[in-house]
Amino acid sequence: MKNYLKKYTFPLFESIGVIDGQIQHAFWHEKRYIKSFMTHFKKCPTEPLLEGIKIPNTYQKGKVKLRISYNENEKEWRFSRYTFSPITHLQLVEHNAINYELKWEDRLLLSELYQKRGDADDVLIVRDGLLTDTSYGNIVFRKKRHWFTPDKPLLEGTARARLLSQGKISSTSISLENYMEFEVFKMINALRDFEKDCCYSVANIRPMS
Numbered sequence: 001m002k003n004y005l006k007k008y009t010f011p012l013f014e015s016i017g018v019i020d021g022q023i024q025h026a027f028w029h030e031k032r033y034i035k036s037f038m039t040h041f042k043k044c045p046t047e048p049l050l051e052g053i054k055i056p057n058t059y060q061k062g063k064v065k066l067r068i069s070y071n072e073n074e075k076e077w078r079f080s081r082y083t084f085s086p087i088t089h090l091q092l093v094e095h096n097a098i099n100y101e102l103k104w105e106d107r108l109l110l111s112e113l114y115q116k117r118g119d120a121d122d123v124l125i126v127r128d129g130l131l132t133d134t135s136y137g138n139i140v141f142r143k144k145r146h147w148f149t150p151d152k153p154l155l156e157g158t159a160r161a162r163l164l165s166q167g168k169i170s171s172t173s174i175s176l177e178n179y180m181e182f183e184v185f186k187m188i189n190a191l192r193d194f195e196k197d198c199c200y201s202v203a204n205i206r207p208m209s
Contacts, residue, residue: 008105010069010076012036014049015103017082017191021060025190026050028158033070036102041072053077065191069105087134087187089204091120092176096128100154110135120206122187125154131174133157137189140169141182142199148182150174159188168194179205 014033017024026049033049049068056079063082068075093116098109114135117123122134131150133139138160140149149160151171163169174182184199 008071010071010074011105012040012071013067013069013103013105015190016066016068018055018059018064018066018079020062021055023050023055023066025158025162028162029190032103032156032158032161037070040102049075055079063191082191084192085121086198087121088200089120089206090122090124090134090139090185091117091206092126092131092208093117093123094126094208098125098127098132098154100133101156103155118206124205126176126208127152127154129175129177131176131179134187137187137192139185139187140194141174141179141202142184143182146170148172148174149188157188158190159192159194163188163194 014029016026016029030049034045037043037045053066053068059079065080065082066077067080068077093113095109095113100110113123113125122136124134124139125132130152131139132152133150133154138149138153138155138157140147147169149164149169149171151173153160160169164171180202182202184201185205186194186197186199188194
């Protein structure tokens with residue numbers, strides 16, 4: 001297996017939504033931050049994820065993305081305007097050795113898979129015959145008014161964890177053999193709104209060539 005993981009000054013990061021100057025779902029980002037820090041650095045962080053971060057006046061209105069990159073001893077952050085991009089079509093791609101269990105800065109392999117999307121909006125990655133994630137988020141499927149998400153994602157996203165905790169979605173095995181049994185899908189992540197975002201027919205998921 002090719003080792004894609006490079007050395008970065010800040011190997012891990014969090015992407016957080018900010019709406020009208022209010023940080024969204026801080027609890028879930030802090031929870032993942034602590035878990036990721038302990039997994040990668042083998043110790044607890046010395047300060048909370050959001051310690052010392054203030055939202056500039058220029059980002060006090062509208063929807064904003066806060067990206068916090070961090071290493072064992074330091075962190076850096078930046079704000080940017082968030083632009084919503086509809087994910088209406090997905091291209092299935094397969095990679096059985098991909099590992100993205102932490103939110104690593106090194107996204108080389110994900111970027112390479114993304115380049116295989118053709119004229120779709122994103123890829124949906126298949127690992128060992130099971131559907132996992134898109135390149136930019138988790139995915140949920142609806143069947144008979146109930147929402148489901150793959151039980152073996154590449155990354156346990158904060159929106160996914162929150163929605164599972166709230167009972168709004170359930171996890172189940174979703175494979176190449178059974179995904180067409182669902183009706184519609186939508187992509188979820190920390191910047192997208194599960195309640196308001198549109199969903200799209202599973203017929204919009206294109207099979208592997």
